[in-house]
Amino acid sequence: MNGPRRAIGACARSLTGPPTLQSLPHSPSSMASCTRQLSTRRRVKGPSRHQGLGKRPLLARTLNPAVAAILLIGGSAIYYLTTPSSREKVLNQDTFVPYTITSREAISATSFIFTVAPQHPNPSPSFLTADPSKPAAWRYPLWSVEFKQPEVQIARNYTPLPPLQGEHLEDGKLRFYVRLIPGGEMSTYLGRLGVGRQVWLRGTHPGFDVAARLGSQKKVVFLAGGTGVAPAMQVARAVLDSHQDANFTLLWAIRSREELEQAPDGPQRPVSTCWWSWFRGTPRPQPTEVGHPITDASPLGRQLDEMKARYGDRLRIHVGVDDESSQFRESHMAAAMQSSAAAAPTLPSAPDCQPHNQKFHAPASEFEPNGARPCTCGTGNRGKNLLMVSGPEGFISHYAGPKVWQGGVETQGAVGGVAAELRRRNPGFAADWLVLKL
Numbered sequence: 152m153n154g155p156r157r158a159i160g161a162c163a164r165s166l167t168g169p170p171t172l173q174s175l176p177h178s179p180s181s182m183a184s185c186t187r188q189l190s191t192r193r194r195v196k197g198p199s200r201h202q203g204l205g206k207r208p209l210l211a212r213t214l215n216p217a218v219a220a221i222l223l224i225g226g227s228a229i230y231y232l233t234t235p236s237s238r239e240k241v242l243n244q245d246t247f248v249p250y251t252i253t254s255r256e257a258i259s260a261t262s263f264i265f266t267v268a269p270q271h272p273n274p275s276p277s278f279l280t281a282d283p284s285k286p287a288a289w290r291y292p293l294w295s296v297e298f299k300q301p302e303v304q305i306a307r308n309y310t311p312l313p314p315l316q317g318e319h320l321e322d323g324k325l326r327f328y329v330r331l332i333p334g335g336e337m338s339t340y341l342g343r344l345g346v347g348r349q350v351w352l353r354g355t356h357p358g359f360d361v362a363a364r365l366g367s368q369k370k371v372v373f374l375a376g377g378t379g380v381a382p383a384m385q386v387a388r389a390v391l392d393s394h395q396d397a398n399f400t401l402l403w404a405i406r407s408r409e410e411l412e413q414a415p416d417g418p419q420r421p422v423s424t425c426w427w428s429w430f431r432g433t434p435r436p437q438p439t440e441v442g443h444p445i446t447d448a449s450p451l452g453r454q455l456d457e458m459k460a461r462y463g464d465r466l467r468i469h470v471g472v473d474d475e476s477s478q479f480r481e482s483h484m485a486a487a488m489q490s491s492a493a494a495a496p497t498l499p500s501a502p503d504c505q506p507h508n509q510k511f512h513a514p515a516s517e518f519e520p521n522g523a524r525p526c527t528c529g530t531g532n533r534g535k536n537l538l539m540v541s542g543p544e545g546f547i548s549h550y551a552g553p554k555v556w557q558g559g560v561e562t563q564g565a566v567g568g569v570a571a572e573l574r575r576r577n578p579g580f581a582a583d584w585l586v587l588k589l
Contacts, residue, residue, distance in 0.1 A: 241273035242323070247299050247351040253324065255346055256450040259409045262330040262378070263342075264312070264450050267350055269323045276323045278355045287320040289313070292361045292389030293382055293589075296325070296354030300340045307337040308356065310381040313388045316457055328378050328451060359587055360523035361386055362393065363506050366534020369394065372487045374402045374479065374550055376542020380451070382589050383541060384458070391462045400487045401468045402438070402479050404546070408472050411452045412445060438471035438479055481569050484550075485577070488538065488584065499582070500535075501527045507535050509585060512563045517589055538570060541589035551588050563588055
């Protein structure tokens with residue numbers, strides 16, 4: 152029965168509701184068939200205006216009881232199938248639901264943070280833990296939702312920023328960091344929307360089970376390009392809150408420093424230098440470490456500063472700025488992986504342990520709705536330190552190798568790029584570290 156019910160529901164939604172991606176699997180021919188069935192239904196002829204009142208037939212007397220029963224059941228079914236259920240009104244993994252933009256903050260000329268609130272509040276959002284005896288907290292260390300672009304019927308995943316300190320999680324509000332991409336359908340669409348406008352979300356979509364992979368290890372190095380800092384902030388918060396002796400290093404590559412600091416009247420930092428100056432002995436610009444407090448912080452910088460104040464030296468943040476030619480190189484990644492005190496070297500993983508073996512990740516997706524497979528390493532010093540990379544496609548490919556599409560699913564692919572070179576030069580890297588691409 153699920154099939155017909157969904158078909159009728161999709162037909163009704165297509166005729167009465169807003170455009171939805173979930174109706175796309177139905178063919179155009181089936182949509183036309185629905186329309187024809189509704190528009191060509193035989194009209195019931197009413198009583199003639201020339202009939203006298205005494206001879207006017209009564210519907211209850213002339214209608215066959217069996218037909219009346221069928222109409223009653225059919226009408227109830229149509230009402231049931233076309234009326235959105237309570238589940239379809241709140242965030243879920245099957246249908247897109249409406250949210251309203253409640254605020255928007257500019258970060259730079261091409262990026263912004265906006266906040267959305269559900270139009271139908273849910274006292275128990277799917278992304279929060281369900282234990283009423285404990286303070287509300289996010290259920291997953293890494294997760295995203297889909298936004299749909301109703302004009303061209305496409306969807307894209309966006310990762311919510313972690314909640315600000317003191318923020319009420321029960322209201323279901325979510326914040327997103329978006330960069331306008333030239334020619335990007337989704338980012339251009341979101342960039343046109345202001346406060347009060349409606350957006351459509353579907354989810355949640357849990358990502359890698361970070362806790363299962365980290366195990367008893369203590370170290371995460373996260374290389375983020377641009378808006379890839381959003382999943383980095385999610386992971387940092389989850390790891391540092393749950394492991395009091397863990398260390399997290401963020402290497403954040405940004406186009407301009409205004410993504411972090413907004414001081415138009417302050418002293419200008421050096422802009423890109425000519426390549427030949429390096430041959431004259433001029434030092435090559437280097438990424439810089441971010442201290443606390445961050446002066447003239449951008450809205451995103453303020454949240455990073457808040458995290459620095461909360462976690463202290465356990466959270467280290469370095470920024471490389473394109474406009475200043477201070478890109479991250481292999482030496483910076485190696486230094487980050489060796490800088491703070493790490494846990495003891497890991498014991499060899501069991502050959503069949505999927506969470507802790509790099510080879511099992513090559514054909515795997517970054518989405519894990521059911522969590523990671525159980526560890527089979529046995530007792531002892533289980534787990535891996537994590538090198539995670541998130542950002543634009545070219546960024547990920549350069550630092551960790553490209554992702555690979557297999558059978559309609561985007562998979563991790565083999566470790567490549569700078570990470571592969573680190574593995575080649577440092578035999579212990581492959582034994583102690585797991586590379587994850589987002």
